[in-house]
Amino acid sequence: MQVTRRGLVTGAAVGGGLLVAWWFLPRNYANPLEPASGEHLFGAWIKIAEDGVVSVAVPQLEMGQGVTTLIPQIVAQELGADWRQVAVEPAPVASAYPNVPLAERWAELWDPVSVGVSETTDDMLAQRFARAQRFTATADGTSLAAYEAPAREAAAAARAMLALEAADRWGVAWEECQVVSGIVSHGDKSATFGELAGGAADQSPPDPPPLRPEAPSDNPPPGSLPDDVSAIPQFPRIDLPSKVDGSYRFAADVRLPGMVYAAIRHGPNNGSELTGFNEAAAEGISGIVGAVRHKRWLAVAATTWWSAQRALEAMAPQFTVSYPVDSADIEARIETLLRSGDSYLVAETGFGEEGMTRVDTARRYDVEPAHAAPVETASAAARWSGGRLELWIASQAPEQARKAAAKAVGISPEDVALYPMPAGGSFDARLEHEHAIEIAHIAKELGRPVQLTWPRRDELIRSRPRAPAGVLIGAQLAEGGQGSIDAMRVRVACQPSSHEFGRRLFGNLIPSAAIRDTTGQKDELALEGAVPPYDLPSVSVHHVPVETGYPAGRVRGNAHQVSAFAIESFIDEVAAENNREPLSYRMSMLGGDIRLAACLQRAASMAEWDGGVNQSGQGLACHRIGDAETGARIACVATARRGEGGVRVARLSAAVDIGRIVNIDIARQQIEGGLMFGIGIALGNALRMRGGLPASFDYADLGLPRLADCPEIDVDFLPSEAAPADPGELGTVVAPPAIANALFSATGLRLRRLPLLSSGL
Incomplete structure (x- = not known):
């Protein structure tokens, strides 16, 4: 053909x-x-x-x-x-x-015993793992x-x-x-x-x-104006x-001969079990092909998805919850352990712990859990025939999904053919493969092609949100005033979410087992970005493990969402307390990162920075993802005000250094999309849990930005010959602190919790 x-x-x-x-x-x-x-x-x-x-x-x-x-x-x-x-x-x-760089970065998730022996050994193990797996x-x-x-x-x-x-x-x-x-x-x-x-x-x-002598590049020439969009x-x-x-095909667009459509109902996220349902209640609904019962879910297949969904609603599945979780309980645990819990030292620079002999100023910041919330819910198609499974699915980790599906139905991974499909959005949600396991069971049980699509309710129930965190930052200031920081201590209370995710991805554990397996562990990946990019004589970062009882996962920006918000809000507060102008205060500490300093200067110029004076509504923030040599950098000035309809972000001006740019149009799309995602994190609604379930199943209740909420966005890329760095998460993590600092400038209120309006103004 x-x-x-x-x-x-x-x-x-x-x-x-x-x-x-x-x-x-x-x-x-x-x-x-x-x-x-x-x-x-x-x-x-x-x-x-x-x-x-x-x-x-x-x-x-x-x-x-x-x-x-x-x-x-x-x-x-x-x-x-x-x-x-x-x-x-x-x-x-x-x-x-093989994705060797990611295997190296996640080495402690797939081999916590061997990692760290030596750099050479780690490289060799990552190469071997990535190819073999x-x-x-x-x-x-x-x-x-x-x-x-x-x-x-x-x-x-x-x-x-x-x-x-x-x-x-x-x-x-x-x-x-x-x-x-x-x-x-x-x-x-x-x-x-x-x-x-x-x-x-x-x-x-x-x-x-x-x-060829020149690597692929779409960098703007030095001194050029921003590209004409x-x-x-x-x-x-x-x-x-x-x-x-509309011809682009996603997993939900797959059509197979004789295919039926399955809807599914799950219980609460952690440890729930299906106890019963009223099968007779669905007898009057046409097109029903069959029901598949599992320990933790119930699925119904029909000739249309809507018939299957109606049948599930009529059958009213009941679940028991062994560990119901409420948001108030999680917050109480974080509160207790942040103040007095045992901690692990995960990073230190300069004089480290010894450099801090007193605390002159301290602040606490809280970050609520956040959904990835892609518009496209989990979907997959499958066909079971002759002891072999064909699987059409969008997966960020396809081999792990393939192995999980094979194990679920008792066959070899070599008997599973996985056809990679694109996702309409993921934000790391499709690193999870629960729906691959479910559709494998359903296809085998029914013995015919089937497509499974989660309803929005179940997408929210089974979401693995970015873990909540409490952050306590203390600083020792230099004698003589001016607010110069001599030492900083960062203490983060959060669950070891990266290790928990790793147990699910590589160990194929169910969420409750992954939580039990990682309780109390130190997790450096869960604190990425907590070491500030500033030149400080002493920094130490501590992780306080918290068992929340609610599964956590990865969401665009991940730990950098927490660290960027806390660090950049704290730096802004220290500057204000000591009557320092926020831009010059940051610049005075960026002698070791000239590229980030250049981003700050450029963003300030683009936004016509006025010093962040009272009532101006301007706030700035900067952040680096990665190390000083290869990391991606961004600085952002936000203009935000409180109005009759709530908080309004009028403008975001961002200057970005991502090294050599391969495709500037795509890089711009990534930054702009990340900034909008960050607005949702900053101004959306908090994810609240009651009895292990979200308080609302309505997508609209997430409070995500709509078209009318889009501010004016200006993005400029600084020319750079450094290695390419990823732009995808930069806007996501820098927007919330920039908006928080802008609201302080506009209102005089310091908002120390994400989402910013979760406790009201």
Whole structure:
């Protein structure tokens, strides 16, 4: 079957599940990729068809962040392809695509015993783990770090093979051939990729592959004005046309012959069990195919999803809750342990603990749990036949989802074919794979193709929110006034949410078991960003483990949401107490991070910063995600006011340094989207629990920003030759403290809890 560009762009069912490998991997990884008619293989990343279409395999989940444009763009620029001839297909879950940087970052989650022996050993273990476990997870902004280099090398090898084929035909040196815009040329001779593909695929690529001297870049030139957002981007998103016309396929769009539709009802999040339901109450509803009962849920399948949902409502499933959780109980635990609980020292700089001999000023900040709340609820399609399972699903960790589904129905992971589908949004929610387990059970029980879609109620019930936290910050100020900080101590009370998440992802534990397994553990990942980017003589960070009884997970921004809000609010407070102007006060402490200082200056200039004087409504914040060498940086000035309709954010001005930019249009989208996400975190409604259930199941009650709430947003990127860094979470974490500081400027009220209005004004 000939695979068309439209087929490649709009669906995974055509190309999903293909297992591929390429020359630069160890020989024991086979290359079973089967090209369509007229296509020729160029390793694990590239296929070139005789009509000239270059298909690029992408091993990361497309969830709105544009990765299915970024990686093909890298290949196109290195290969010398015309962007109009480039298509994309989801890469299979395979050892050819290890996400080694993420495996290194999460090493203590999958191997807490061996990690930390030595840097060399950790690198080796991460390499081995990522390949052996087919670890291709999409998270923590590691797509470029993990895949830019191998994608470039594969494209460079393919370019050389095309040049070798042309050179053989023309009797010239292949190094003298030019490869530009999908054409190989030498003097007056030229040939298209399609004309050369068949012979080029049999050429032996040079080792190492001949990379172009310039890495893919879309950086603004030094001294340039912000990009004209109305200009046509050089590399427009590949997925944009199909998303506009509605042909882009998500897991909920999969249709299989004879497929039925399943709805599901869950009990409270932690440790609930199904005790009964009224099966007879659904007898009058047409189209019911069957019900599947599990220890912790009840599903009904029907010829339409609405019939299945109506049947569930009529059957009124009942659950027992062994550990009902209320928000008031969680807050009381955090309150008690933050003040007096045992803690672990997780980080220190400079003189560390010894540098702080007194506390001159201290403040407490609280952060409520937050949902990822993607608009698209969990959905998957499955087909069970002959002891094998086919699974169509959007997953940020597809191999872990595949293994969990296999274990659930008692088969080998090799008997599960997982077809990667894009997500309409995730914000880390699709790192969880509970719905993969559920649909595996349902498909096997019914013995026919089925699609499972969670209703909004169950998406909120089974959500793993970002953990709540209490943060206590104390500072020792330099003698002589001016508010200079000599030492800072940060104490964070929160559950070890990263380890809890790791037990679910890598250990396949249910939430209650993961909580029991991690209670009392030190969790450095749960405190990321708690070491400020400022030059301070002494900093120490302590983790106070708290068992809340409610499962926690990952949400866009993760721990940096907590740390950025607390640190930047505290810095603003110290400046105000000591009559220091907020911008110059921060600048005086940023001698060790010139790039972040430049972001601050640029954001202040963009917003026409007035010093944050009383009633101005301007507030600023800055943050760095990652280390001083490779981290991403952002500074933001917010203009916010309290009005008759509540708090209104009128403007956000952000200056960003993410190193070398591969696609500035996508980077801008990520920052703008992150800032809007941050407005939701800052001004949305708090997630409250009663008896282990959310107090509301209404999506509207989350208080997420609407179109009318969108402020004027200005984003500028600072030119940089540093390694690329991810922009996806920067806006999310910097917006809340900038807005909080703006509200202080406007009203004189210091809001120390997220969401900012959770306790009212």
